[in-house]
Amino acid sequence: MTVDLTQFHDAFFEESFEALDAMEAALLKLDIGAPDPELINTIFRVAHSIKGGSATFGFTDIASFTHSLETLLDELRSGAMPVSDQVSDVLLKSVDVMRAMLRAVQAKQPIDAQHVSDLQFDLEVIIARKPAAPPPPAAPQAAAPQTAAPRIAPRWQVRFRPYRELLARGNDPLRMLRELGELGEMHVQIDAQSLPALTDLQPQDCHLAWTIELSGEIPEEAIRQVFDWAEGDCDLAIGRAAEALAEPQAEQLPAPATPAAAGPTPSEPVAAQVDPQPETPPEAPGATSAAASAPRAETAGKPETAVSAHGDSGSIRVSVDKIDELMNTVGELVITQAMLSQLGGQFDGPQAEQLRAGLAQLERNMRELQESVMRVRMLPISFVFSRFPRMVRDLAHRLGKQIELKLTGEQTELDKTVLEKIGDPLVHLVRNCIDHGIEPPEKRVAAGKPAAGTVHLDATHRGGNIAVEVSDDGGGLDKERILAKARARGLIGANDTLSDAEIYELIFLPGFSTAEKTTDLSGRGVGMDVVRRNVKSLGGKIEVSSEAGRGSRFTITLPLTLAIVDGQSVAVGSETYIVPLISIVESMQLKNGNVSRLSGQGEVFSFRGDYLPIIRLHDVFGVEPHTRALHEGLVVVAEGDGRRVGLFVDDLLGQQQVVIKSLETNYGHIEGISGATILGDGSVALILDVPGLIRVASMRIAA
């Protein structure tokens, strides 16, 4: 009948994963030789809080590993050991291992014990072999001697005021006080002034606060560690007992009666030691407001700012399901609103005007609501970009190349679903750039380029879409090699002549890889075709441009959201279809003369010096059209999979945003159709999938 801690597991995992990301980022920023103490502190705190949490939840393997890690970090923090390349590597590996362990525990799977113990062994070897403390290397550190030497005081006063939700988060002040009591002689004063009447008391809320006096030679960090896991759930002020009253600004006391001569000089605590009066715990109204970071700032910079407390961040965690549900309801509302608008136009009379005004307002509000809900799902693309610094560093190491990664537009926001699915394709593109694109340093220098290659990731909004570009300043795509390979594989005829763009398109064909030798990075058969397929499944497209010797550029264009699409509605007979705007090049009327019929390719028309096949939508979907004569209808030039076609329709109806309803979940997958939507008049329109449509049409022509 203990507290069911499992309810806190999810929060623990989530926070730990986030903390590990922060730790990784901090590790990558760490300068070898002259590390920023603040970064080391950030790293240390991550390890420490994961250790504390896993110990609380009984994940002993993780706790034991993080303990070794923490020991090493402590050496770094105190300056007893320099940050070397080797140390930084081991620490990065530790991040991976901790992540893997947490994932395993989360999925209730066994932990890869061998891997863990190997790394733990490495950690311990490093700790054991620690070189003699280097002569204080960093000048800024020497300026602040407190940093290196832990602050030890003979008598501490700790003011601990938990927030109300501390208990509900699985923290028990009792456990913390017990740990404190083990550090030295302790005198505890409870403050129960805000304890409400029993009948009003919610058992899971904490209304108590404590002022604790500790005597004994105790380092401040030891005290902090006790409260580490409660960080963000309480106000904590730690001060030397004698000084407590003399630090008015730190404690935000309302001007104490005797500011006295007791300045916060290091010599003061000696006096306090001589005079250990246990009966003078100052009644401290200021403890409430004293932020945890205030007294600490002087010791260790301001580490709290890096691991910002989640208590007051002004955000909440909401499950994606709930947002999806909201999104769905809003989608239904949009449809209802469109239906009402259409209906409203059919009335006459004095009240009809009022009705229309109301409907117009409804439409405006609807659009705002829709946008707000969509914004809830939006996250900055930095969530995806953040994994690249580490990846690029590791890859560059392994391949012996020098790579500089440039990230821009990280704050560009896009839908969470899109964000999650774009990660893998981007990883693949970046890998390709590093593996195939960027040349080895000596080759680059010989070509008159800087030894370090640049990989650039950029994200920008373009209209209703987002464009993510991966570019490098490497050698560019090798046209000759691509052609040779394509011929060897029979993908093109020996005598076909292709334009540059067509040659680059070849790399998106399944099973195409130009890597001369298969490395473990690329060339394993999963290639650009998978990238294109993933991008396409998100309703986006990928294009490539390249210049020999100057580098190549991959551009992924994605819709901002998967729930709504900007579409052009077209009429075919009595049916309405939606063509996504992203795939439309232009619309035109054909003249009688510029259509010709080719054997084996059906009808084609000339479009800017090119001949494009015509797909008659009425044929494909078996609808009776208003006209079969090409010059009486319209042709929508659409693009998919790098091919352009003309879709023959009766008429264009208008552009609108439509809410996508999945056909696959409600019915089944149909080639050429990506989904359906409900129009204002309540009728259903199918949304066309242009690449699929091209496949369907070319099969029909071939048949």
Added chain:
Amino acid sequence: MKLRPRSKTVRKPKRGRQTRVAPAPRGKAARGNPLVLQPECTLADAAELKSALCALLAHEATVTLDAASVERIDTAALQLLAAFVRDRRLAGLAVEWRAVSRAMHSAAQLLGMGSMLSLSEAA
């Protein structure tokens, strides 16, 4: 005196439940009095403890708390007991401890609650 508790039991079944788990009812006073604390007094069961305490809050005779078998107790439970003892005292009503286990005693001391709970005379 004998009728009252029975009729109360009907109205407040929760207190009846509390009595059932008590090892050996020692006879006198209202049901649930003495209130025998469970070996595990933690946040998970704090709601139950609270309703048991609330039921005794206005009890006119001295309420006896039996903490002999407490093996584990946390801040949430101690906070409830502290509020109970204080509220009773403010209303001029008496609370006494029959027995206090070592675990309970040391927990209360650690939190600085000894005098609030008037534990000093027990144990």
